[in-house]
Amino acid sequence: MLLKSTRNSEVSAPFREAIFIGLTPDGGLYYPAEELNFSSLYERFDKNTLFNTIATEMTAAFLKDETDREGAARIVNRAFDFEPRLVDLGTGISVLELFHGPTCAFKDFGASFLASTMEEFLKEDKGQAIILTATSGDTGSAVAQAFYGKKNIDVIILYPSGRVSPLQEKQLTTLGGNIHALEVKGAFDDCQRMVKEAFNNGALKKEFGLSSANSINIGRLFPQSFYYVWARAQMMDDPVFCVPSGNFGNITAGLYAAHWGLKVKQFIAATNANNVVPQFLESGIYTSRPSVSTHSNAMDVGDPSNFERLEQLYEGKVDKFRASIKGDWVSDGETEETMGRIYKELGYIMCPHTAVGYLAAERYLKDHRDSPIITLSTAHPGKFVEVVDQVLGVKPQLPPALQALISKEKKSTLVENRVGEIEKYLRVNF
C-alpha cells in the first residue's frame, strides 16, 4: 500500500517503509493513497468468522504489494493471541470490550500489530531497528509488551522518574530482554525533548536504525479497523459506533473501515471536557486549546493529532464530517453518575473512558430507538482503580496479567535529563 503525507501528496512511502518512519518527513501523517473498496471482502464475514481471519484477510488486501497471504497470516497470528468481546448489556447498547490484551487497553491491538509487522519486514530485509519512545506512563507499556521478545528489534523507553504510577513503572521496567527502560531525572517533556533530539541527529538515527512507535504510526492505526469489521459481522444490522476519543486514532480507524465499504449507520465521537472536535462539528470552526485534566485522562487532548487525517478524508468540508460523525461530550460529574448507575443497575463496572462513550450512546438512543449501538470500551476498569474506587466504592480486580507484575523486580537505568544521554546509552549497549 502506498501512503501519502497529509501535508503534501508528493511525499509518499510504501507501508513497509512508512511504519519505520512514523511522522512523514514534512511533519504530516501517512494515509492510504489508493481508494480502497473492501465491500465484497466484508460481505464474506459473519458472526462465526474469527477475529484473526478478518484481520488476516484485511491485512492481505491492504498489503497485497508487500506480502502474501501467508505473510499476512503470520503477522496477524503473532500479533493477536487475544480478541475483542461484544457484551450485550440488554439496554439497546452493546459494549465492545477491547481490553483483553496484555496491557488491558485497546492500544494493545495497534502496538501488537505494528511490532509483528516490523519483525516480519526486518526478517525479510535482514535489518535491525531500535525503537525510541517517551512515555508519561500508560502508552509506553503497550509498546513495551508488544515488542517484548521480537527478533532484531530493541526498544528504549524514556520515562520521568517518580512521575509514573507504581504499576505503570512495573509495566515498563520488569520485562528486560530487548526492552530497555531509561529512567530520566526530569519530567515527561524532558523525555520527549531527548527523544526528539536523538531523531534530529540524522547520523545517529541512521547508524542505529532508530524508529518510533507513536500512536500516529499508520502501522498502529490500520489494525484498529479490524474490530469494527468484526463487531459489524457479529450484528444482523448496520450499527452505530460510539467511540470515546482523545487523539481520535481509534475512531479514525473505524471511519476508514467505513470509507472502504463497511456498512455503518453512524459514528459518534464522545469526548470529555476536552471537546474541541464536538465543538468543531457544531460550529464548523476548529479551535485547539490546552488540555484540561479529567477522570478519563487518556482522552485529555486539546489538539487531537488524527484530526489531520480526517481533514484529508473529508477534504476539509464540515458537511462531510457531519455526514459521518456526530459529536458529544461528557463532564466528570456525568461520567461518575454513569459509572455509578450502570454498576448499580447492571452490576457492570466500566472505566471512566468507557463511561463517557456509554452516556453519549444512551443520549443518542433516546432519539433513535431503532438503531443497535455498539460503544467501545477502551480499558479494563482495574487500570483505573483509584477513580473506580472513589466513585463506586469497590476496587475492581486487577487483571491477572497486571497483578503478576507487582512482585517482579524493577530494572532501569537512571539518566540525567541531558542531550547526549541517549547517544551514550546507545554507544555503550549496542
Ligand SMILES: *Cc1c(COP(=O)(O)O)cnc(C)c1O
Ligand atoms: C488512548 C486512549 C483513548 C483515546 O483513544 P484515541 O485513539 O486517542 O482517541 C481512550 N481510552 C483509553 C483508555 C486510552 O488509552
